[in-house]
Amino acid sequence: MNDIFYFETVDNKGFFYCQDQVYETKLKLYEFENITRGSSFFRASKSVILNADRIDFVKPGISGRFEANLENGEKVIVSRQFVPDLKKILGL
Amino acid sequence: MDMHEIIRKILQQFPVIYLGAMICTMIYCAIFDSDSVFTISYFAWMMLFSLLGAIPSLVFYTKKELSESKMRIRLVIHFVIIEVELLIMGYWLKLYHTFVQGCFFFLLICGVYAFVWVSVFYFDTKAASAMNQRIRERKKESKQQ
Numbered sequence: 001m002n003d004i005f006y007f008e009t010v011d012n013k014g015f016f017y018c019q020d021q022v023y024e025t026k027l028k029l030y031e032f033e034n035i036t037r038g039s040s041f042f043r044a045s046k047s048v049i050l051n052a053d054r055i056d057f058v059k060p061g062i063s064g065r066f067e068a069n070l071e072n073g074e075k076v077i078v079s080r081q082f083v084p085d086l087k088k089i090l091g092l
Numbered sequence: 093m094d095m096h097e098i099i100r101k102i103l104q105q106f107p108v109i110y111l112g113a114m115i116c117t118m119i120y121c122a123i124f125d126s127d128s129v130f131t132i133s134y135f136a137w138m139m140l141f142s143l144l145g146a147i148p149s150l151v152f153y154t155k156k157e158l159s160e161s162k163m164r165i166r167l168v169i170h171f172v173i174i175e176v177e178l179l180i181m182g183y184w185l186k187l188y189h190t191f192v193q194g195c196f197f198f199l200l201i202c203g204v205y206a207f208v209w210v211s212v213f214y215f216d217t218k219a220a221s222a223m224n225q226r227i228r229e230r231k232k233e234s235k236q237q
């Protein structure tokens with residue numbers, strides 16, 4: 001499970017994003033959220049569930065949101081309303 | 093951003109905008125009219141102004157997550173709405189009379205807007221710094237295991 005960097009839904013389709021690969025899945029966002037509850041995964045935005053263990057660093061954006069830079073170089077937006085969930089996982 | 097988050101943002105921004113507006117009133121009067129006397133109704137009007145300054149946050153309401161560029165466009169729209177709204181209200185309430193005063197009022201609104209965003213960005217930077225510290229610690233702990 002920790003090989004998954006993040007899960008995203010696009011046009012009602014689910015995708016797992018790993019280091020270099022992307023896999024399509026029939027899982028819905030809420031289903032994946034239920035499966036990963038209590039783990040290092042958290043809801044980062046309306047369509048993304050992110051693995052906190054795969055974040056390299058975060059930085060604030062001008063738009064009031066945060067940008068999570070991942071270990072594979074990708075950047076994922078973390079909406080302000082979900083930052084407390086990330087803080088909880090990090091123990092802050 | 094969903095509607096609950098928008099309402100929460102409006103309620104959070106309102107006191108910050110009010111504080112910024114009070115500071116700008118002080119500066120404005122210090123430069124143009126140091127003998128100004130204010131009634132209680134002025135403070136109530138400023139509260140209304142601050143609320144009117146916070147409500148345009150509805151511009152950020154969206155069912156889908158926006159890209160950074162689309163979010164910046166909405167930021168510009170938000171700023172323009174606030175400027176137009178407050179300039180009209182200010183003229184109606186006779187807060188400025190001449191073109192020069194109007195320009196200064198415009199700059200004051202810019203100042204309050206910048207104050208709100210700079211303070212938000214400042215606290216976000218601190219939050220990010222704390223999170224990054226913790227991320228580094230977690231990675232060290234996982235390597236040691």
